[in-house]
Amino acid sequence: MRTEDIFPEALSEDRAYLIDGDMSRQPCVFYFRKSIGDDFATQVLRCVQYARSSGLRLDASVGTDGVYYDDDKSGSKDIERPGYNKLMSDIMSGELSGRFVIVRDQDRLSRRESSVLEEYHVITDLSKVRTFDSSGREIKDDVTTGIIAVLSRSESKITGHRQRARKELRAIQGKAPASRVKRIGYTLGYEAIDWEEAKMLRRARKKVVAGRSLSSICNEMREQGVVKPNGKPYFVTDLSRLLRNPAYAALRVFTRDIEVEGRVIPKGEVVARGSWPRIFTEDEHYEVVEILSKNKSWATEKAPKHLLTGILVCAECATKMAYGHKYGKKHKDGTKKRHYVYRCQKPRGGCGSVSRNADALEKFFIQLTYKAIKRLPVVVEKVVDTTGSEIARQQGKIDDAVQAFKDDRIDIATLADIRQDAQKKIDTLRKEQKAKPQPLPLDDAESFLKSKDIGKQRDTIRRFFPVVGVKAVGQGVRFHPDQLVFPE
Numbered sequence: 001m002r003t004e005d006i007f008p009e010a011l012s013e014d015r016a017y018l019i020d021g022d023m024s025r026q027p028c029v030f031y032f033r034k035s036i037g038d039d040f041a042t043q044v045l046r047c048v049q050y051a052r053s054s055g056l057r058l059d060a061s062v063g064t065d066g067v068y069y070d071d072d073k074s075g076s077k078d079i080e081r082p083g084y085n086k087l088m089s090d091i092m093s094g095e096l097s098g099r100f101v102i103v104r105d106q107d108r109l110s111r112r113e114s115s116v117l118e119e120y121h122v123i124t125d126l127s128k129v130r131t132f133d134s135s136g137r138e139i140k141d142d143v144t145t146g147i148i149a150v151l152s153r154s155e156s157k158i159t160g161h162r163q164r165a166r167k168e169l170r171a172i173q174g175k176a177p178a179s180r181v182k183r184i185g186y187t188l189g190y191e192a193i194d195w196e197e198a199k200m201l202r203r204a205r206k207k208v209v210a211g212r213s214l215s216s217i218c219n220e221m222r223e224q225g226v227v228k229p230n231g232k233p234y235f236v237t238d239l240s241r242l243l244r245n246p247a248y249a250a251l252r253v254f255t256r257d258i259e260v261e262g263r264v265i266p267k268g269e270v271v272a273r274g275s276w277p278r279i280f281t282e283d284e285h286y287e288v289v290e291i292l293s294k295n296k297s298w299a300t301e302k303a304p305k306h307l308l309t310g311i312l313v314c315a316e317c318a319t320k321m322a323y324g325h326k327y328g329k330k331h332k333d334g335t336k337k338r339h340y341v342y343r344c345q346k347p348r349g350g351c352g353s354v355s356r357n358a359d360a361l362e363k364f365f366i367q368l369t370y371k372a373i374k375r376l377p378v379v380v381e382k383v384v385d386t387t388g389s390e391i392a393r394q395q396g397k398i399d400d401a402v403q404a405f406k407d408d409r410i411d412i413a414t415l416a417d418i419r420q421d422a423q424k425k426i427d428t429l430r431k432e433q434k435a436k437p438q439p440l441p442l443d444d445a446e447s448f449l450k451s452k453d454i455g456k457q458r459d460t461i462r463r464f465f466p467v468v469g470v471k472a473v474g475q476g477v478r479f480h481p482d483q484l485v486f487p488e
C-alpha cells in the first residue's frame, strides 16, 4: 500500500501543504492503525487538521512519506504490527529525535496491554520524541494517559467520535448527506432525481425569479392538487426552505463548523461540490436565494387586519401583542362569552399573562389620536408629496410586467429588466421618503375618525404612539387606560 491510498483525494492539498510548506515548522510523523470497523480516512482527517492548526510539518523523509501505519485485519491478540515496530525502531535509533508523533487518539498506539504503552513512554522519552493525539493532548506517562488507556478498552466510548469524523469527511468529499428519509426532489439517498418533484421545484423557482410571491405560488399548487409526500399542501415556509436549500444545486453543507484546508467553514455554508445529480445549477440556486432573502416580506405582506398590532407590547415581557379571542367564565346556561382581545401569546415567545379587550383598546386609541391630530397646528400650506404615489406607480409597472410574462407577451429577460429598473427607482424613492418629514397618513382629525382604511389609521396612530406597553392586571380582560405604559 502507498500513502496515496491512505490519504483520501479530498485531503491531497492538505497533505501537500504539510509536506512542502514552510520548512521551519516543527516536524512530525503520523501513525495510523486501522482496526475492525474503523478506517484510515478519518484518522488521516483528524491528524491532518491537528497538524495544520498547530503549524506542524509532515517529515516525508522518514517512514513511508512521513507516515507509519498498520492495517490490522485480525482481532486476535498477538497481531503483527509492522508499522508500529518500524516506528519504534526508528525512534530507538534516534532517527525521529525531536519530532512529534501524531495519532488520532491514544488507543491507536495500544488498546489492550498497558505494558505496551509503558514501554512506549520509556523509549520515546529517551529518544526525545513527543506524542500528541489529534485533540492536542500530549500522550505521556501521566494520570490522564493511564485513565484513557483503561477507558479505551471499552470500544463504545469512542464510536461516536469516530462517526463524527466520518461524517465530516463525507462532507468534505462532497458525498450526499446520509439520510434515512427521502428528500423532496430525489429518490432515497440522493441517488436519482424524482422527476415529478423536481419539476415542481423548478417551476416554483422560475416563478419566484419572475417576481411571483411564494404565497401565490402555494395557492396555485393547492388548486392544482400538488401536495407534499405526506399529502399536506405546501406552505410558504416549506417552499422557502426548499428553494433555499443548496442541496438542489448539489452543493454540500455541513451541520457544524468544519475545517477544510486550514479554513473554518461555518455550519450551513457550502463545504464542497457534491457528487449527486443537481436540480438547479449553482447560478439558479444563488439567484433564487438572493431574491428570497431580499423579499422576506413577500411571505407575510398583507393589509393589516387589526388596528393596534405592532403597536401594543406586553409590559411584562415586551412581546408584541396579537389579536385573538379568549373565553370568559361559564354562564348559568353553560355557554361562555367570547372576548376579542389583544394578548401576549406564549407561542410567539411571550409570557401569556396579559390580555385586554380589543374593542375598548381600539376605541381608546382612536379617540386619543383624534385629539392629538386636533391639537396639531393647522397646516396652512398643504404639503404635497408625490413620492408615495410614484412608488405605487413603479410597483404597478412590475405587476403589469409580471402579468404580461404570465400571458406570454414578454419573455423572462424583459421581465427581469423591467423589474430591476422599477425596483431601483422604488429604492431611491423610499430613501427620499425617509429623509423628508412625512405628513400623517391621515392628517385631518375628522377623516382619521371616519377612515375605513385600517392600515392608514394604524400608521397614523403609530406616528404618535410607536410603542405602548400593556400591564397585567388581574384575571379579566377589562381595559382601563391606567394599564397602559407610554415610553418617555
Ligand SMILES: [Zn+2]
Residues within 6 Å of the ligand: 314, 315, 316, 317, 318, 319, 344, 345, 350, 351, 352, 353, 354
Ligand atoms: Zn408577556
